[in-house]
Amino acid sequence: MRTAGIDIGSITAKAAILDTGKILGTRVSFTGYNVEIAAKKVFEDLLEELGLKAQSIERIVSTGYGRNGVAFAHKAMTEIICHGTGAHYLNPRVRTVIDVGGQDSKALLVDENGAVKDFVMNDKCAAGTGRFLEVMARAMEVNLDDFGALSLNAGSPSKISSICTVFAESEVISLISKGEVRENIIAGIHDSAASRVYAMAQRIGATPPIMMTGGVAKNIGMVRALEKKFNQTIEVSDLAQVNGAIGAAVLAGRL
Amino acid sequence: MESIREFIAASQHPHAYARALKESGTAIIGYLCSYTPEEIIHAAGLHPMRLFGSAEDISLADTHLQSYCCSLVRGALADVLAGNLEYLDGAVFPHTCDTIQRLSDIWRLNTKFRFFADVVLPVKLTTESSRAYLSDVLKKFRMDLEEAFDITITNEALHDSIQTFNTIRDMLNTLYEIRSENPSKISGRDLHGIVKGSMIMDRDAAAQALVKIADELRAEAAPPAPKRKRVLVAGSVCSHPDVYTMLEKAGAEVVWDDLCTGSRYFGGMISTSGDPIEAIAQRSFDRLICPAKHKSITIRGENLVQAAREHDARGVIFLQLKFCDPHSFDYPYLKEFLDSQHIPSMLLEVEDQLPGEGQLLTRFETFVHML
Numbered sequence: 241m242r243t244a245g246i247d248i249g250s251i252t253a254k255a256a257i258l259d260t261g262k263i264l265g266t267r268v269s270f271t272g273y274n275v276e277i278a279a280k281k282v283f284e285d286l287l288e289e290l291g292l293k294a295q296s297i298e299r300i301v302s303t304g305y306g307r308n309g310v311a312f313a314h315k316a317m318t319e320i321i322c323h324g325t326g327a328h329y330l331n332p333r334v335r336t337v338i339d340v341g342g343q344d345s346k347a348l349l350v351d352e353n354g355a356v357k358d359f360v361m362n363d364k365c366a367a368g369t370g371r372f373l374e375v376m377a378r379a380m381e382v383n384l385d386d387f388g389a390l391s392l393n394a395g396s397p398s399k400i401s402s403i404c405t406v407f408a409e410s411e412v413i414s415l416i417s418k419g420e421v422r423e424n425i426i427a428g429i430h431d432s433a434a435s436r437v438y439a440m441a442q443r444i445g446a447t448p449p450i451m452m453t454g455g456v457a458k459n460i461g462m463v464r465a466l467e468k469k470f471n472q473t474i475e476v477s478d479l480a481q482v483n484g485a486i487g488a489a490v491l492a493g494r495l
Numbered sequence: 496m497e498s499i500r501e502f503i504a505a506s507q508h509p510h511a512y513a514r515a516l517k518e519s520g521t522a523i524i525g526y527l528c529s530y531t532p533e534e535i536i537h538a539a540g541l542h543p544m545r546l547f548g549s550a551e552d553i554s555l556a557d558t559h560l561q562s563y564c565c566s567l568v569r570g571a572l573a574d575v576l577a578g579n580l581e582y583l584d585g586a587v588f589p590h591t592c593d594t595i596q597r598l599s600d601i602w603r604l605n606t607k608f609r610f611f612a613d614v615v616l617p618v619k620l621t622t623e624s625s626r627a628y629l630s631d632v633l634k635k636f637r638m639d640l641e642e643a644f645d646i647t648i649t650n651e652a653l654h655d656s657i658q659t660f661n662t663i664r665d666m667l668n669t670l671y672e673i674r675s676e677n678p679s680k681i682s683g684r685d686l687h688g689i690v691k692g693s694m695i696m697d698r699d700a701a702a703q704a705l706v707k708i709a710d711e712l713r714a715e716a717a718p719p720a721p722k723r724k725r726v727l728v729a730g731s732v733c734s735h736p737d738v739y740t741m742l743e744k745a746g747a748e749v750v751w752d753d754l755c756t757g758s759r760y761f762g763g764m765i766s767t768s769g770d771p772i773e774a775i776a777q778r779s780f781d782r783l784i785c786p787a788k789h790k791s792i793t794i795r796g797e798n799l800v801q802a803a804r805e806h807d808a809r810g811v812i813f814l815q816l817k818f819c820d821p822h823s824f825d826y827p828y829l830k831e832f833l834d835s836q837h838i839p840s841m842l843l844e845v846e847d848q849l850p851g852e853g854q855l856l857t858r859f860e861t862f863v864h865m866l
Contacts, residue, residue, distance in 0.1 A: 305857070317860075318860045318864070320861040321861055321864050344854075355865070356865050357839075358839070358865075359841075359861055361854070361857070361858055363844065363850050363854065
């Protein structure tokens, strides 16, 4: 059975198509302002890329913050459930999933079947999410793709004490004007974001093996900073960003 | 149902209700905590009015209170400073948490109502000495009211008031039982409005109306129970009726609660015989406690598990006011207690406003899916 998962995040829209549990393809594009258009586009582009027709997809599950705006999906499920299922699909041994996206960060515990046992989500503040890193990369005039890697060259990471994104940006600007080494500041930024995520994950008692998913998992600086906090290796799949869409496609097969 | 709408209107527009009551000549005493001896206020011919705090603009309170004080206390202070509570003749502050105690001082120094009282209740509700102390505190409160309003509170009036409040408690409990049995009979949102309205409305009118609502609901043919998962809500004050509708949208029904705007308000009846003050004191020892009181190390966990089992709730949602120290201190142990009984739970911290609907629905839907 062919199934699809559509994950509409705050910044990017993701699609995944599976055939009897095997990934045929995945795709990422920007969400923009219209969820419905974003969902259709990412889905149709992926179909075209794979040379498939929409009718050949039997079941579709939508997820992400825009999940209820995807009219062609058979069911909408939360991204927490889908990331748990996706991580379990990629590695069934995983027991904790840390999903950091554009404006949300979540930690969830999954059982041996990939079902969510407990979860926690940032509520009041977006420090420790992709948007925080984006704002900081802009303040540092560094391309977001290079941002994480640069942090690995730090001799002595700076200390960023503000939790608030706006105050943290001011702190970064004063560090720049003081002439602090760029890599040190960038490492400090990653440590600060990782601290938020770590503190949140500890509330549910993160247990190994830990997998990181979501767009921010592509940032090696964030992964290393989190590994330092957890004092253990964090698994990151090449499909981390589309993990929610994969989970949705897996769940579509169970409808 | 017409009578339900009356409660909901009072819960939505408490100030308008209080002003109308005031115009009819009734003096009003405000309070914030369910340990307030409402019967004594009522027996004095005064109206006990629970204050829930403004949800509109609480910035006035920020001049006096740090941002780490809960939104209930900041909202109540903002309300009184903005002049929204001009109908009050006074207020009473039972000592529950430190923040309410600090509010009491700020209130006393910044308002000019006729009556003000701190009622310093005991924390440990296990000893004979605390029982004797509580009785003395209540007697003093009775005397303070008598002096301030130049009246005499008779034992007969106290017995009548006890009867009225017992009816309110009994009927609220009945309505909760009716909903637990079949949630289709009355919505969580309506029941929330009824409990909240019962703390605002004239108590004699509320008692009568509750009896009527309970009778009508009992007589009504039961529509089939909805196919939603049964959950219990635990925490302090719930001023967010939207929580009930959002949970329904996410596939869950709140079938019981452990809230001070819920079962902790109506739990425990007062004996109608013997000395009325001793009887009122005894209820504090009998009722379900909040985390600002002590009965035993594990009593709250045991109560919570028992309520979940009795009402067949598959999960518990902790609805807590951000920065509420007593509830936050209890949360880890309560969660462990539920975990050990395999009852899943989730924590939702709220302030005067609920978090964004999208975020909240994501958490509710995930939790309901887990059950």
